[in-house]
Amino acid sequence: MENLKINISKSGVAADVVKGYEKQALENLSALYNKTGKGNDFLGWVELPAQITDAQFADLEATAAAIRAKADYVVVVGIGGSYLGARAVIDGLNNSFDWLQTSRKNPVILYAGQNIGEDYTHELLEFLQDKSFAVVVISKSGTTTEPAIAFRLLKELVEKKYSKTEAKERIVAITDAKKGALRTLATQEGYKTFVIPDDVGGRFSVLTPVGLLPIAIAGHNIRQLVKGAVDMKGLTAPGVAFDQNPAAQYAAVRNELHKKGKAIEILVNYQPKLHFFTEWWKQLYGESEGKDNKGIFPAGVDFSTDLHSMGQWIQEGVRNIFETVVTVKSPNTKVVVPNDAADLDGLNFLAGKRVDEVNKMAELGTLVAHVDGNVPNIMVEIPQLNEYYLGQMIYFFEIACGMSGYILGVNPFDQPGVEAYKKNMFALLEKPGYEAETKAIKAKL
Numbered sequence: 001m002e003n004l005k006i007n008i009s010k011s012g013v014a015a016d017v018v019k020g021y022e023k024q025a026l027e028n029l030s031a032l033y034n035k036t037g038k039g040n041d042f043l044g045w046v047e048l049p050a051q052i053t054d055a056q057f058a059d060l061e062a063t064a065a066a067i068r069a070k071a072d073y074v075v076v077v078g079i080g081g082s083y084l085g086a087r088a089v090i091d092g093l094n095n096s097f098d099w100l101q102t103s104r105k106n107p108v109i110l111y112a113g114q115n116i117g118e119d120y121t122h123e124l125l126e127f128l129q130d131k132s133f134a135v136v137v138i139s140k141s142g143t144t145t146e147p148a149i150a151f152r153l154l155k156e157l158v159e160k161k162y163s164k165t166e167a168k169e170r171i172v173a174i175t176d177a178k179k180g181a182l183r184t185l186a187t188q189e190g191y192k193t194f195v196i197p198d199d200v201g202g203r204f205s206v207l208t209p210v211g212l213l214p215i216a217i218a219g220h221n222i223r224q225l226v227k228g229a230v231d232m233k234g235l236t237a238p239g240v241a242f243d244q245n246p247a248a249q250y251a252a253v254r255n256e257l258h259k260k261g262k263a264i265e266i267l268v269n270y271q272p273k274l275h276f277f278t279e280w281w282k283q284l285y286g287e288s289e290g291k292d293n294k295g296i297f298p299a300g301v302d303f304s305t306d307l308h309s310m311g312q313w314i315q316e317g318v319r320n321i322f323e324t325v326v327t328v329k330s331p332n333t334k335v336v337v338p339n340d341a342a343d344l345d346g347l348n349f350l351a352g353k354r355v356d357e358v359n360k361m362a363e364l365g366t367l368v369a370h371v372d373g374n375v376p377n378i379m380v381e382i383p384q385l386n387e388y389y390l391g392q393m394i395y396f397f398e399i400a401c402g403m404s405g406y407i408l409g410v411n412p413f414d415q416p417g418v419e420a421y422k423k424n425m426f427a428l429l430e431k432p433g434y435e436a437e438t439k440a441i442k443a444k445l
């Protein structure tokens, strides 16, 4: 059985320098397991995949089946960690033209509450008017403004289009066990609910109901996803030798590159389906490491698309970047470049080759060009794009993130900085209780 693999041979970090991180990385890994490091009240995700019971899977699958039976469209309401994990996996596994398929087995998944665009909101509500739909609302705090606004509007539409009684069959809430406005509302309205454990932060919550319910509704195998994560937990656990532990190697190399002045890490994919995996990864690393005036800036590109827009910058711009390439060894389907007798486009040299072979040569050619251009490279390879390997990759990046944040010396499990914009927004909107802040911010305008 193949597993996710990491290749650091083109990172420019010498083997003995990587080895120099061994003690620190493994101590940090133990701190994650023993809960002795910073942010130790948010480490539930470390053991979580192995702890999901059959009854919990069955509850998620039964709820997903009930929603699938009722709705052609399911709106997943959430933002940040209450949005990106589900979307990363669903987009990673769905047909690229999913919403255009006519003979459907699965509902179309739509998203709301991840922005406050009025036109987006209007267009979504207008589209749903005459459609059969259901809503999964997700918020750990239960008080985040963006999803709260979207949910208020969607709840009103469900109640108007169906009824308050039917709303109980078409709305599921995923939130804290006790706290927050969403918990109060869901209890009062009698919605089916799932709990986000207290000790799992939003960006580490994709393998809780936050990700698992939408993924199951979209028709994907959540048991395989979690199995991938459990197996990756085994491959990265304390006790695994440092040079055999892909997460420890990744954490070490990216910290060394950062020390050498590489301020930006670009996550690269060559499969458009992985676009939202990159978005999920950006939040995971950005919120975990960007604090105390420290942290690598996590960026992302979709290649080869962005080679024709960002390729120039990456090749010859400021030399403060490195790339982590997520590569998928084998595609799930086969397309061969056909022969053309006239060969007017001059492409017959590719005739008979698989499209993926061309993609892989683009990948290899880019790797060599970027390394030649002083952009260090880390390669993360998964054998195939499926539930199991996405599960491996999720856990790989999560556990590496914990280790990496500890190497950097920050608390990877808090996000105090995101409150600044919220405070200002509430002050500007004159939310009750923000009178002093309103006065102060108005003086600055």
Ligand SMILES: O=P(O)(O)OC[C@H]1O[C@](O)(CO)[C@@H](O)[C@@H]1O
Pocket: 079, 080, 081, 082, 138, 139, 140, 141, 142, 143, 144, 147, 202, 203, 287, 415, 418, 419
């Ligand atoms: O699930 P919630 O509480 O709505 O939070 C959504 C997102 O907002 C943040 O709290 C930032 O404000 C993220 O950490 C989180 O993933």
